[in-house]
Amino acid sequence: MSSGTSCQRQMLPKPVLGETEAAELVDRVFGLRVSWIAPLPSYDDQNFHVRVSRDGGADEYVLKITNEDSQEPDLIEAQTRAMMFLSAEGFPSAVPRLTKRGTIMSLESASGCGNKKYMVRLLTYLPGTPVAKIATNAQIFYEVGKLAASLDKALSEKFHHPSAKSLHRGQFIWNLANVPLLDQYLDALGQNKYREVVEQVIEQFKGKVIPKLSSFRACINHGDLNDHNILVASSAGPAQHPEYRVCGILDFSDMSYGYYVFEVAIAIMYMMIESPDPLGVGGHVLAGFESVLPLSGEERAALFLLVSGRFAQSLVMAAHTAQLHPENREYLMVTARTGWKHLMKMLEVGQEAVERTWFETARAYAHPASPAAAEAPPAGQ
Template sequence: MAEKHSKPNFSHSQVSEILKRCYNLTALETRSLPSYDDQNVYVVPVEGCECILKILNSEHSENPDLIEMQTFVMSFLHQNGLPAQTALPSTSGQLMSLEEADCGSGLQKYLVRLLTYLPGTTISKIPSTPQLLYETGKMAATMDNVLQEMRHPKISALEREKFIWNLANVSLLEPYLHLLDGDPLQEVVKSVLHQYKTSVEPQRSNFRKCINHGDINDLNVLVEPDGNDGHRISGIIDFGDMHTGYYIHELAITIMYMMIEHPNPIVVGGPILAGWESVLPLNEAEKDSLYVLVLSRFCQSLVIARHAVTLQPENEEYIMITSRKGIYIVSQLWKLGKEHVEKVWFESAAQLSKRK
């Protein structure tokens, strides 16, 4: 994991100055949005449409090829009919600019993009009906499928071999397990890591490769009313964790995050799986690995959050949102066991698919 890097903290006047200088826009209103390690500012300019100024942390700002790829992916998905944000060009035609500022760690450089604003509210604020979970699974699979067609000279920037959030890198958590010393959670995490090594890694050669969004969580999926007392997905945001990976990883990540706010987390897997398989049926190795991969993602989230709090104690409340509920859910899933959980997921997915 990276050592302490600087989370941007641009003032209202700095944001207004960037908007004027780079985009010739006058900020009528600016409002900070929550973020893990970047700075997202909602902007209403005098000249028209709402937008989001995204200022990347100093570490990610050192990798412009990766950010260029993320920006290209968003545009590619948008062109293919998926609700992704796109970057707006500056007055000089650039899609990103490098700004220098002191946000508490000395002068550092931060990459800045102006993104379109997507309507809707985060899915975390809406009761997760089976239909909405089905649509989320379907959207995740559709997105990864569409990205298979994408070509770009800098696509290798997405390889990110040592990326701590990549589900292929679960063993990178081991040096951080001491952060759980004295916590009963440590035993669960160690057991899951052991299961991962013995049951998931040997099957990886049978997983199908793709490009992962890598962070389809309940704060990164936007929904709006569909006119029939339900909701439809109106946006997928935050492509900062994108990397080359496997289809089954995306599914596991989506199931794990959608459990967090659900009153009965175990039932979430079925409808998401049904939606996913309406686009991309799983093979046997993928099916067999799903349970351990979902638990592995919980472990990544919990351990990385503990580490992040040691680096950003002032941002503890936001960082630990997922953790507090996650500890309870991962312990429950581990106690119930693979066979029981799989039965719940695969049987309800089969029933839902029949009804469709």
């Protein structure tokens, strides 16, 4: 959802292919005849849900026309190879359909876009319901935390491909280490209390997180495990309290080298958006994450500021990108509807109290006899 922008990468406008041209692209590049096509919402790429007929049935795909990263083929290759690797490891990740030339992607000109060239992929369509569309509960937050740790651990320990070096993305605005770079986008907020809050978050981040980065454990981050990029299916449980399993992981365009604690912070922030008790979410996500990969004391101590930093990134960049693409404003501002309220509440309650809630909840999972654990039993235990 949040494929990032940076100064040099705002050159390409968002692709604007029509459905007919997109269908022709699928035929020309992949040799498949489209029987049905519909646009999918996106941040700054262009995506289509595509159905192609075959003997006795139909196959479904997502046609992904990449925007600013089209100029970085190694990066798209790394993202796609990572998806293929994860699928082979048993994660519910899409895989590419090869082009007629036998490649996983193709740089194509799009006449509807002023003859600019965009990288095109056809990915298997993953059925499921986005977390954003369900009534969330502690069990799904735990599952998301567990997924975040398992995913990063698999990528960091076993994913080896020459293109992976492109995941060292330096000034990439969506890497959590780059919260201080938000300074250059603050004008998108105007002059108001929101800008003052973000400035406060950035200053605290500079003073308390940046000096600690070297003490965090490095890894490859998915970087965008948000409520629209995780698909779930109901597996069991009573109708009023269904249990969910993760059945799809979408959008690897924000992958970069970072730190394990970044991924849990990002997951906490986006799960807060979908909860009636946002300040309580972090403990369940943290418990799931730590069932795979316990955090160190220094990593835990940075969690509050990392979550605040991700809120700042999401809110500032949404405002900035909405100025560039006002026609896509409704989609871009999805997080902002509740995000500002949650960030303000976090800062009002304060780091000490919020952390106490998170850590006590997480501790309860390790000691199931406690009342808190009884309210939210970890999935699969």
